[in-house]
Amino acid sequence: xxxxxxxxxxxxxxxxxxxxxxxxxxxxxxxxxxxxxxxxxxxxxxxxxxxxxxxxxxxxxxxxxxxxxxxxxxxxxxxxxxxxxxxxxxxxxxxxxxxxxxxxxxxxxxxxxxxxxxxxxxxxxxxxxxxxxxxxxxxxxxxxxxxxxxxxxxxxxxxxxxxxxxxxxxxxxxxxxxxxxxxxxxxxxxxxxxxxxxxxxxxxxxxxxxxxxxxxxxxxxxxxxxxxxxxxxxxxxxxxxxxxxxxxxxxxxxxxxxxxxxxxxxxxxxxxxxxxxxxxxxxxxxxxxxxxxxxxxxxxxxxxxxxxxxxxxxxxxxxxxxxxxxxxxxxxxxxxxxxxxxxxxxxxxxxxxxxxxxxxxxxxxxxxxxxxxxxxxxxxxxxxxxxxxxxxxxxxxxxxxxxxxxxxxxxxxxxxxxxxxxxxxxxxxxxxxxxxxxxxxxxxxxxxxxxxxxxxxxxxxxxxxxxxxxxxxxxxxxxxxxxxxxxxxxxxxxxxxxxxxxxxxxxxxxxxxxxxxxxxxxxxxxxxxxxxxxxxxxxxxxxxxxxxxxxxxxxxxxxxxxxxxxxxxxxxxxxxxxxxxxxxxxxxxxxxxxxxxxxxxxxxxxxxxxxxxxxxxxxxxxxxxxxxxxxxxxxxxxxxxxxxxxxxxxxxxxxxxxxxxxxxxxxxxxxxxxxxxxxxxxxxxxxxxxxxxxxxxxxxxxxxxxxxxxxxxxxxxxxxxxxxxx
Numbered sequence: 150x151x152x153x154x155x156x157x158x159x160x161x162x163x164x165x166x167x168x169x170x171x172x173x174x175x176x177x178x179x180x181x182x183x184x185x186x187x188x189x190x191x192x193x194x195x196x197x198x199x200x201x202x203x204x205x206x207x208x209x210x211x212x213x214x215x216x217x218x219x220x221x222x223x224x225x226x227x228x229x230x231x232x233x234x235x236x237x238x239x240x241x242x243x244x245x246x247x248x249x250x251x252x253x254x255x256x257x258x259x260x261x262x263x264x265x266x267x268x269x270x271x272x273x274x275x276x277x278x279x280x281x282x283x284x285x286x287x288x289x290x291x292x293x294x295x296x297x298x299x300x301x302x303x304x305x306x307x308x309x310x311x312x313x314x315x316x317x318x319x320x321x322x323x324x325x326x327x328x329x330x331x332x333x334x335x336x337x338x339x340x341x342x343x344x345x346x347x348x349x350x351x352x353x354x355x356x357x358x359x360x361x362x363x364x365x366x367x368x369x370x371x372x373x374x375x376x377x378x379x380x381x382x383x384x385x386x387x388x389x390x391x392x393x394x395x396x397x398x399x400x401x402x403x404x405x406x407x408x409x410x411x412x413x414x415x416x417x418x419x420x421x422x423x424x425x426x427x428x429x430x431x432x433x434x435x436x437x438x439x440x441x442x443x444x445x446x447x448x449x450x451x452x453x454x455x456x457x458x459x460x461x462x463x464x465x466x467x468x469x470x471x472x473x474x475x476x477x478x479x480x481x482x483x484x485x486x487x488x489x490x491x492x493x494x495x496x497x498x499x500x501x502x503x504x505x506x507x508x509x510x511x512x513x514x515x516x517x518x519x520x521x522x523x524x525x526x527x528x529x530x531x532x533x534x535x536x537x538x539x540x541x542x543x544x545x546x547x548x549x550x551x552x553x554x555x556x557x558x559x560x561x562x563x564x565x566x567x568x569x570x571x572x573x574x575x576x577x578x579x580x581x582x583x584x585x586x587x588x589x590x591x592x593x594x595x596x597x598x599x600x601x602x603x604x605x606x607x608x609x610x611x612x613x614x615x616x617x618x619x620x621x622x623x624x625x626x627x628x629x630x631x632x633x634x635x636x637x638x639x640x641x642x643x644x645x646x647x648x649x650x651x652x653x654x655x656x657x658x659x660x661x662x663x664x665x666x667x668x669x670x671x672x673x674x675x676x677x678x679x680x681x682x683x684x685x686x687x688x689x690x691x692x693x694x695x696x697x698x699x700x701x702x703x704x705x706x707x708x709x710x711x712x713x714x715x716x717x718x719x720x721x722x723x724x725x726x727x728x729x730x731x732x733x734x735x736x737x738x739x740x741x742x743x744x745x746x747x748x749x750x751x752x753x754x755x756x757x758x759x760x761x762x763x764x765x766x767x768x769x770x771x772x773x774x775x776x777x778x779x780x781x782x783x784x785x786x787x788x789x790x791x792x793x794x795x796x797x798x799x800x801x802x803x804x805x806x807x808x809x810x811x812x813x814x815x816x817x818x819x820x821x822x823x824x825x826x827x828x829x830x831x832x833x834x835x836x837x838x839x840x841x842x843x844x845x846x847x848x849x850x851x852x853x854x855x856x857x858x859x860x861x862x863x864x865x866x867x868x869x870x871x872x873x874x875x
Contacts (some may be wrong), residue, residue, distance in 0.1 A: 157465075159456045162204055163449050171448050172434040173199040174455060175408065177418030178208070180398075184422040191266045192231075193221030195398070195525070196417040198459065206456075207464045211316075211395075211416070215239050215272040215288045216521045216676065217528035218261045231472065233261050234479040234677065235530035238521045238654055239273060241490035241673035243290035243698035244751075246788040247812045248303035250486050255307025255315070257479040262313045264474040268462035269314035269360060271525070275301045275348050278655070278699050279324040279732055280713040282616040282623065287522040287654030287674060291698035292733030292748065294344055295807050295832075298351025305356035313463060314359030317352050319397055320373060320384070321345050323364035326615045327714035328721050330400070333367040336726040341368075342836040343730050350388055359392045359458045363412050365400045374401035380411035387875045393454040399423060404430040405437040413451040476531060480678060487675035487682040489786070493693040493752040494659070494669040494701075499601070499646040501689030501754060506600040509548045510537060511636055513582045514605030514652050516559045521674045522654050524576035524612025530677040536605060536650065539680020543688070548599055551587075558586060576612040581621060585628035589635055596639045601646045603687075604636060604666075608653040609674075615714055616655070618705040624658045637665040650683060660703040660745045671695075689754055694786035694812070696751040696855065700733050700744045707744070709736040734856045735803035749790050749807070749855035755781030755818070759789065759860035764850055766865055771828040775852055775861055777813055778821035787813045789824060790853055793833050796846030800835045805851055808832055831873045841873040 166174070177196045179186035189197050194212040213219040218233035236242070236254050245251070262270045274285070278292040290297040301317065308315040322334040322345045336345065352358060361384065363374040373379060374396045384390045393413040399420045401407050407415055420427040437443035459465055493500070502508075518535035521528060534542070537552055562568045562582050570577035587595075596602070606629060610616050620626050625633070637647050648668040651657070663669060670693070675682050685691040702708055709728040715721030728736060734748035758778045765772040777787050791809035795802045809826040816822060833848065834841035845867050853859035 157456070157460045159453055159460070162206070162456060163452055165204060166201070166452070168435055168438060168445070169431070170201050171445075171452055172431045174201070174206075174452050175414055175434065175448065176404070176430045177414065177416040179419035179422065180417045184419065186419065191220055192224050193219060194267060195271060198414075209268040209459050209462050209464045210266060211269045211271055212262070212267045213271045213525040214528075215274045215526050217530070218258060218265060218267065218270065219525065219528055220265060220267070222529040229472065230531070231265060232476065232529060232531040233265070234258070234476055234483055235520050235528040235533065236483045237487045237490050237676045238287040238526070238674045239290050240287055240654065240698060241675060241695075242304070242486060243296060243300050244492055244673065244695035245486060245489040245812070246296070246696050246810055247489055248299060250489055251300050251303035252307040253482050254486050255304040256310050257482045259308035259311030259313050261474040261479065262308070263311050263463055263468070264471045266463075266470040266472070267313065268459070268464050269316055270308055271316045271318065271362065273301045273304050273315065274318050274526070275352065276319055276323050277345055277348070277732060279726070280708060280710040281656040281699070281702070282618060282713060283324055283655070284326040284610045284615045285522070285524070285526065285612055287610065288526040292700060293698065293807050294347035295351070296698055296810070298348035298355070301348065301352045302355040305352055305358045309356070309359065312461070314458065316360040316362050316395070317349060317358045318362035319364035320349055320361050321364060321379065322368055323366050323373075325714045325724065326613055329365045331367070332715055332721060333370060333723040334726070335369055335723060337729055338838075339836045340726055340729045344732050346383065353384070353388045353390050357391060361390065361392065361394045363394055363396050363400060365397050372401045374412045375403055375406040375410050377410040385411060392458050393451070399427075402427070404428060404433050405443050408434065408443055408447055408451060413454045483676045484678040484681055487678055488685070488691045490673060490675070490695045491682065491686050491691065491693040492671040492695040492697055494671050494746055495663060495666065496752055497667045499648060499667040500670070500687065502601060502687050504543070504545060504688050507546045507548065507598065508540065509595040509599040509602045510540070510552050510555070510605070511587065511602060511632060512584055512605035512607070513555055513559050514607035514650070515552065516555055517607065518605070518679045519607050519609050519652050519674050520676050520679060522609060522611045523579070526612065527575070533677045534680035536680050536683050539682070539684040540687075542680070543684035545684065548595060551595055558582075573613065578614065579609055581626070583628045584626070585631040587632065587635070589639070592635050592639045596643045596645055599645070601648060602636050602640045603648045603650060604633060605650045605652055608655075608657060610654055623705055625662065630662065633662055633665060656699060656701045658704060659701060663745065689783065692754045692783055692785040693751065694753060694788065696749050696788045697746055698748070700737055700748045701746040702737070703743065703745050707737075707742050731803065735806065738856055739804040747855050747857040749788070749853070750857070751788070751855070753781075753785045753787070755779055755783040755785040757787040757854070759852060762850075762852060762861040762863050764863045764865055769830050771830060771833070771850070771865060772825065773809065773828065773850055773852070774823065774825040776821050776823050777816075779816035779818055782818055784815055784817050786815055787854070789813070790855065791826060791828070792851040792853065792856060792859070793828070794849040794851060795833060795835070796844055796848065798844040798846055800837060800842065800844065802835060805856065807856075830871070834873060840875065843867060843871040843873070845870045
């Protein structure tokens with residue numbers, strides 16, 4: 150926690166509050182600027198708290214989001230602009246496998262939060278990628294809770310190093326957008342403890358976030374924001390959380406039960422103005438206290454939790470914000486993070502390119518390059534460098550006729566009603582443009598006069614809706630497939646190479662077409678510096694060092710969460726996590742399901758050798774050491790991953806689980822780095838009904854470049870089983 154410059158006597162303040170003022174402090178002021186609510190002092194912020202001027206309690210401001218501060222850049226009657234940096238999306242940040250980068254991104258974002266007058270950033274979002282179709286997967290880190298927790302901890306520390314708060318969300322098992330306000334997530338306690346709670350536990354214990362946001366969904370029959378087991382027993386009593394809990398916006402259906410459960414603040418407040426079936430939270434809380442349905446002691450407890458945090462905020466401390474964060478420096482950090490998050494999926498001798506090679510760029514994504522998803526994870530930066538501009542600025546020899554044709558096509562098509570964004574303005578559905586607009590004769594012409602074809606394939610998703618396992622979404626559309634086949638066939642006939650750039654926020658099907666092309670570069674949705682990052686990667690100024698934080702299945706039918714998004718399918722009320730602990734690679738690796746690209750996978754322009762594995766057990770800690778050497782001709786970084794395969798004794802277990810990782814420094818050709826990692830034995834336990842169990846037996850330590858590319862193995866023996874308390 151940040152040390153207060155001007156400490157306050159919280160108990161004294163609580164004793165001086167009227168019942169109405171107490172109710173106001175645990176309920177937000179309503180969505181700023183809507184339904185008769187006053188506008189926020191920071192236009193575009195997501196919410197504010199009520200001030201109590203007579204006691205010196207100011208309003209505090211909360212704003213989104215995971216890829217950058219989301220506020221309005223343009224204000225009426227004001228010539229200044231209030232742009233914030235668009236950083237790479239969370240799944241791309243996780244692809245860096247580099248906590249130092251996450252700390253830098255968090256610190257930069259924290260400065261923008263502070264200098265634009267915001268107190269708490271509603272990020273990071275750390276829900277697990279249970280299914281590749283969740284519409285908000287781009288906001289979340291990984292299918293693996295350890296990787297998610299480690300990366301999010303670094304991000305939270307970075308944000309809070311600036312004296313503002315971070316908010317980890319959505320607590321817990323909020324893994325779909327379909328019926329998100331009401332869906333009942335039914336999941337075993339073991340799967341909760343090992344998969345869906347584990348990443349939150351890591352962040353709470355390692356980074357002490359100021360706030361936690363409870364999720365919309367129900368958990369085993371009870372709304373998360375009204376679940377005392379979740380918010381009090383697990384979060385506070387077991388993990389020692391010291392901050393305050395707020396609801397997701399308009400979550401739950403009973404403000405009194407939220408107070409009792411340990412959900413300290415109801416956001417954004419005044420839910421009854423949006424949904425007439427909802428209760429006026431302030432009036433309901435006051436009535437409940439007067440009628441004895443809610444103890445005032447509970448209310449006071451929640452207020453103490455809130456004031457203990459908000460008293461550290463810039464607003465409480467009287468900080469004079471500048472409205473002038475260092476956006477130029479943060480652009481460099483955004484570029485650096487994107488550069489480390491690129492994942493090279495295929496490369497058959499084509500990359501890196503010579504900058505003098507002539508390039509034919511196909512696909513509207515060269516113009517409409519997607520910086521990130523929609524909804525609360527969106528951003529409003531000063532600029533976005535699209536792929537075409539990035540290559541232009543780098544001096545690439547682009548086929549102008551072809552790219553100009555795409556420019557004109559995009560402009561014309563977006564004027565048509567059927568291709569204009571639809572749905573709510575803050576989280577629109579953006580119709581995809583048809584991609585097969587170049588005839589075979591034209592492709593022939595471009596193949597004759599260019600050296601390489603680059604095809605951009607794009608996807609965007611966002612809050613409020615999930616993706617679909619259909620053509621044009623998880624699968625290529627017919628027109629995308631036609632373009633790909635036509636370009637590949639023609640360019641290959643002339644001995645020319647074909648590269649695909651994937652500008653996506655979550656996995657799509659690649660297996661059926663990956664052998665048609667010579668290279669696939671996954672750029673995710675890389676924020677405002679997209680074009681610069683792509684250009685530098687294509688010519689080798691960036692050597693891709695990202696690794697997949699999610700598995701890319703061969704086909705959607707291989708995905709273990711087969712019942713997504715619940716039953717009945719047309720309007721799901723409940724979703725049962727039948728796959729239990731077998732999420733992502735835990736499923737694919739254990740049951741021998743071959744993916745297109747496994748968890749942890751990523752190629753490089755150089756090669757690496759692993760050697761000299763040593764293992765040691767010391768004071769309840771497993772110490773693993775080994776060496777990684779760059780054996781190729783280019784400088785690069787490698788992500789070494791430590792998986793542990795536990796014995797199957799009393800409890801069934803996955804084949805292996807990620808328990809440590811390390812990203813090397815930039816290694817020159819022939820250079821090596823010695824790596825030493827420590828893994829507490831408690832971290833390799835399994836949940837066994839009220840305690841963590843370390844079973845006796847032989848454990849295999851597996852060091853690799855991915856979950857399927859194991860380079861070194863060793864073994865340790867645990868002589869006697871051991872248990873650990875929750």
